[in-house]
Amino acid sequence: MPRTADHDERRRQIAEAVCALVADHGLDAVTVARTAATAGMSVGLVQHYFRSKDEMLLHAFRTVGARIRARADERVRAGTDHRRPLARVLSEVLAEFVPLDGTRRAEFRVTRAFAGRALDAPALAEVDVETARLIRADLARGVHNGKECGEVAPDLDPWPAAVRLLAVAEGLALQVYRDPGGVEGTPAAELTAAVIDAELATVFTGTCRQYTGRPGA
Amino acid sequence: MPRTADHDERRRQIAEAVCALVADHGLDAVTVARTAATAGMSVGLVQHYFRSKDEMLLHAFRTVGARIRARADERVRAGTDHRRPLARVLSEVLAEFVPLDGTRRAEFRVTRAFAGRALDAPALAEVDVETARLIRADLARGVHNGKECGEVAPDLDPWPAAVRLLAVAEGLALQVYRDPGGVEGTPAAELTAAVIDAELATVFTGTCRQYTGRPGA
DNA sequence: GTAAAAACCGTACCGTCATACGGTTATCCG
DNA sequence: CGGATAACCGTATGACGGTACGGTTTTTAC
Numbered sequence: 001m002p003r004t005a006d007h008d009e010r011r012r013q014i015a016e017a018v019c020a021l022v023a024d025h026g027l028d029a030v031t032v033a034r035t036a037a038t039a040g041m042s043v044g045l046v047q048h049y050f051r052s053k054d055e056m057l058l059h060a061f062r063t064v065g066a067r068i069r070a071r072a073d074e075r076v077r078a079g080t081d082h083r084r085p086l087a088r089v090l091s092e093v094l095a096e097f098v099p100l101d102g103t104r105r106a107e108f109r110v111t112r113a114f115a116g117r118a119l120d121a122p123a124l125a126e127v128d129v130e131t132a133r134l135i136r137a138d139l140a141r142g143v144h145n146g147k148e149c150g151e152v153a154p155d156l157d158p159w160p161a162a163v164r165l166l167a168v169a170e171g172l173a174l175q176v177y178r179d180p181g182g183v184e185g186t187p188a189a190e191l192t193a194a195v196i197d198a199e200l201a202t203v204f205t206g207t208c209r210q211y212t213g214r215p216g217a
Numbered sequence: 218m219p220r221t222a223d224h225d226e227r228r229r230q231i232a233e234a235v236c237a238l239v240a241d242h243g244l245d246a247v248t249v250a251r252t253a254a255t256a257g258m259s260v261g262l263v264q265h266y267f268r269s270k271d272e273m274l275l276h277a278f279r280t281v282g283a284r285i286r287a288r289a290d291e292r293v294r295a296g297t298d299h300r301r302p303l304a305r306v307l308s309e310v311l312a313e314f315v316p317l318d319g320t321r322r323a324e325f326r327v328t329r330a331f332a333g334r335a336l337d338a339p340a341l342a343e344v345d346v347e348t349a350r351l352i353r354a355d356l357a358r359g360v361h362n363g364k365e366c367g368e369v370a371p372d373l374d375p376w377p378a379a380v381r382l383l384a385v386a387e388g389l390a391l392q393v394y395r396d397p398g399g400v401e402g403t404p405a406a407e408l409t410a411a412v413i414d415a416e417l418a419t420v421f422t423g424t425c426r427q428y429t430g431r432p433g434a
Numbered sequence: 435g436t437a438a439a440a441a442c443c444g445t446a447c448c449g450t451c452a453t454a455c456g457g458t459t460a461t462c463c464g
Numbered sequence: 465c466g467g468a469t470a471a472c473c474g475t476a477t478g479a480c481g482g483t484a485c486g487g488t489t490t491t492t493a494c
Contacts, residue, residue, distance in 0.1 A: 002438070002491065003492070004441085027333075031481060033482090041443090043445090043483095044443050136400070167389040170384075171387035174384070174387050179349075184376040198419070219460085219469035220460045250450095258472080259474070260473080261471095262471075
């Protein structure tokens, strides 16, 4: 039997290298050779794990999409487990998309770069669409759940609301990225909180009838 | 004296060709040779008008940015001249960014493609930032003007409101582009109108005390 | 030990593209 | 008319990058 290696782990390493390169120097700077060098392996090995460069990029994009969705999922799950007000939970979920620090800024650059290329790469576009769909579904579910405990008006349609919330988050992300210092004297962080919370306030118009405090409090 | 040519017109033609290529096949498909062919001229001539490819792309991006700003400006000007309700005027301005038809979809693809490359091209980034700034300023001015005739609460800060409005428009544009058919049964056009108007309703909370009808009515 | 199979390496090849450059054509002024 | 100058053309060139490919090393089962 031949020597073995952790296939998924290798692919993850390569995806990591791709993301690092994109975040630091842009998608155009991603070459197979540079990726291999960044990942600390040879060109041939990268080829061993990905038949083509496109496939490599696709896998990288899928990886970041999955990571983002997982983070959102996790926050929602933790929030509902701890019976926190949904408006608070969603506020944090949405703020996650806004590039207020280095980490989120790097992630923003990566997703934007891929989204840009996705304009003419159907495989990448599908990942983009699917990621957005799932996040929107999460938000819609959050709004729907809000009805059960009275945070949301019973006759509100969750889908347009979810579209609005996601739109504000993504649009705000664009603006904060362009103007990291904020707008007209208002720092970016304050602006983000203000805009997101104002938006959430139009959806979550009531307070939860049940337990809204922290579990340990 | 030598033979003459309309310098600006030639550069406009080239920018046009670049935009067509970007809209149809993406920014990666833009080569100097292809651009020249699309514009119906030789490679050498393109070089005659632009020292480098980067300069060519920069000029193209500047051109589309200026066109977009001009359209927004024009709508606002026409609206205020005709004394139409500001909420209506801004609704149309914001909808202008949402890719609901072929024209806007093509423009969206162009701006997104350039914005993507702008992530690692400072010159392009500056155009992107400046364009967004001016549009936001227009919106803020609109909100501010709304105070004078009572459409907007006097104590509302126009800047966060402008950020919100632009964020919704840009974010909605992303979602409509990804899901041109709409979301969960709601067609894109209806969704756009609903989201934008809902958003405007949170800013323009009053009705104009003065003349709000059409001038000819 | 050894054979097989996979993991891994380095390079050669080929196409593409931006740019440089020498040459040609058209126009205008004197 | 003529020459000067800009408009315009076509190609050569050099760099770069994706992929094909042959070779080497390592591990494991028998």
